[in-house]
Amino acid sequence: MSKSVNNMSMGVVEPQERLKHLTHCGALIEVDKNMPVTRYYRSGTEMLRMAKVYQREGNHENAFILYLRYMTLFIEKIRQHPDYASVKSEVRDINKKIKDEIMPTTEKLRTKLQAHYQREYEQFLASKEAERVRELERERERQRQREQAGASSIPSLIPANLHVLIDEVNQPSAPDLDLLDKVVYPNDFPTGANRSLPGSGSGLLLPAASEATAADKTAVSKPSFDRNQKPAYNRTDSLLAGSLRLVHVPGNTMDVFLQLAHANTSKNIETCGVLAGNLSQNQLYITHIIIPQQQGTPDSCNTMHEEQIFDVQDQMQLITLGWIHTHPSQTAFLSSVDLHTHCSYQMMMPEALAIVCAPKYNTTGFFILTPHYGLDFIAQCRQSGFHPHPNDPPLFMEAQHIRMDGQDKIKVIDLRS
Known part of the structure; x- marks a missing residue:
């Protein structure tokens, strides 16, 4: 050697x-x-x-x-x-x-x-x-x-x-x-x-082969730990190691979004928004929810006029960090349509989150496609609409690379009006 x-x-x-x-x-x-x-x-x-x-x-x-x-x-x-x-x-x-x-x-x-x-x-x-x-x-x-x-x-x-x-x-x-x-x-x-x-x-060292990342975990069940007690991902070599950077989520994000979605929720219609923010010290910070013009049904939501979203992000120098949507009458999970929607976000940004709010059950899920299986599987799937996917191995998992920041407040840009 x-x-x-x-x-x-x-x-x-x-x-x-x-x-x-x-x-x-x-x-x-x-x-x-x-x-x-x-x-x-x-x-x-x-x-x-x-x-x-x-x-x-x-x-x-x-x-x-x-x-x-x-x-x-x-x-x-x-x-x-x-x-x-x-x-x-x-x-x-x-x-x-x-x-x-x-x-x-x-x-x-x-x-x-x-x-x-x-x-x-x-x-x-x-x-x-x-x-x-x-x-x-x-x-x-x-x-x-x-x-x-x-x-x-x-x-x-x-x-x-x-x-x-x-x-x-x-x-x-x-x-x-x-x-x-x-x-x-x-x-x-x-x-x-x-x-x-x-x-x-920056730490200019190659990562040790034995280091494990949060992205390697493939458990689908909701974690019972307090997210605020999770250790920070303070790595400066995340792009080298392939590990996920920490994503900070303002503590009031879900409450604010549910208030914006209330009118649709009362009609059993889904609402969606784009999560955007910035990068600082190798960590990602969600700062804005951009609510695009959209068409919703009880189990789907489609954005319209995406160029308006891009214009806002360019003006404010914002990075796309995922999306958020409601399940008005269902639990928090990723449907087959949600999996395909999130695939496009996660392929562009490995840390991208899919936040699902289920007001009827008072629960919230923070999901990503499993990096070593689900992401590739969904990217190769050519079916559209609602269709069955295998459950084993799991296609998505609870995100482990997030931190809830109680002091930060989310900002909203509503393009529907």
């Missing part, structure tokens, strides 16, 4: 290997031919919005990954979409932006990361060498103590020439000391040298 692979397994990678890993993460984006092509342009806009926040906050790794994904999407992958011909003119404008702005910015980030990784690697090697020297000194001291103990235990009546022979036996030879240089001690990979440098603004 090469040195770089050994170092990677212990959390330290040579600079070029680390950049290679970032580049791989930046290429992790695919185009679903059944998704409206306009959704990818919205996703690209929000990708750039988040990349600029990461760059401003000094999280250069995540900014670099998002810029690479943007370029991968619009230079390469979008051409695979069957509706690509209808948006060629927009692609030309985007490619000009990539050439004039995004590509130079990405190259500057690459240079910064290369220099930072090189400093970290040199620090690691220096720490490793210092520890090797210290261990060699400790071994020499132990050897000296063994020699002293051996000499003091020999009776004084033994002839002097035997003392000389004993000294020769106990004295370490040069080959023995050379062997010490080749010993790999547990502290050859100290954690101190494996941390990012002060002021970097």
